[in-house]
Amino acid sequence: MKAVACSVSVRTPTPGDIVEIDTAATTITYIAQNSSFKVDTDKAALAYHIWDGGAGDDVIKAVVITASGTTITVGALNTVSTHADALVGDQYYPGLIVVDTTHLAVVAADVADAKKGSAWWGIISGTMLSFESAEYFSNAIVTNPSGCLLSTSKIVVSYKDDADVNDVGEVIVATTTTGGTVGKINGVDLA
Numbered sequence: 001m002k003a004v005a006c007s008v009s010v011r012t013p014t015p016g017d018i019v020e021i022d023t024a025a026t027t028i029t030y031i032a033q034n035s036s037f038k039v040d041t042d043k044a045a046l047a048y049h050i051w052d053g054g055a056g057d058d059v060i061k062a063v064v065i066t067a068s069g070t071t072i073t074v075g076a077l078n079t080v081s082t083h084a085d086a087l088v089g090d091q092y093y094p095g096l097i098v099v100d101t102t103h104l105a106v107v108a109a110d111v112a113d114a115k116k117g118s119a120w121w122g123i124i125s126g127t128m129l130s131f132e133s134a135e136y137f138s139n140a141i142v143t144n145p146s147g148c149l150l151s152t153s154k155i156v157v158s159y160k161d162d163a164d165v166n167d168v169g170e171v172i173v174a175t176t177t178t179g180g181t182v183g184k185i186n187g188v189d190l191a
Contacts, residue, residue, distance in 0.1 A: 005047025075127025
């Protein structure tokens with residue numbers, strides 16, 4: 001996976017050097033539709049799924065990058081934490097929600113546990129990320145979860161419920177506590 005920063009003058013972009021974000025990723029099959037978001041004036045967060053060719057240990061990774069002009073600096077890569085019940089890997093369809101300059105949430109379907117909707121509360125410190133254990137926001141078969149910031153204390157997560165006979169879309173509201181490390185999705189603490 002690669003990134004490039006551009007400066008723009010009168011609608012004309014001037015790209016900087018292309019930077020490799022994850023050299024170990026041999027195949028990235030899914031990058032969340034909204035996988036990169038602005039964190040601060042010179043900082044963005046990214047979340048993406050790495051497919052391993054069917055070996056069973058697919059992972060979601062996240063990283064913070066900074067930009068100065070057209071120069072990009074890549075922070076430490078993070079494998080998003082495993083579930084509280086010790087299930088490892090196989091999370092597909094990552095969605096990323098930046099809450100403020102020091103907090104974010106990653107939502108995904110956990111294929112290893114019947115595609116349940118899972119969420120991880122993340123703490124941003126400079127270009128470093130750390131994640132709390134995952135919590136389930138849905139026991140249904142979840143596909144394509146995504147979210148957005150509704151206010152400084154609420155995020156919205158939407159997803160398709162494949163367990164429903166009509167494959168209905170569902171929406172839940174999550175509460176967050178900025179300035180602390182507590183987040184909730186569907187009433188579940190993320191920290």
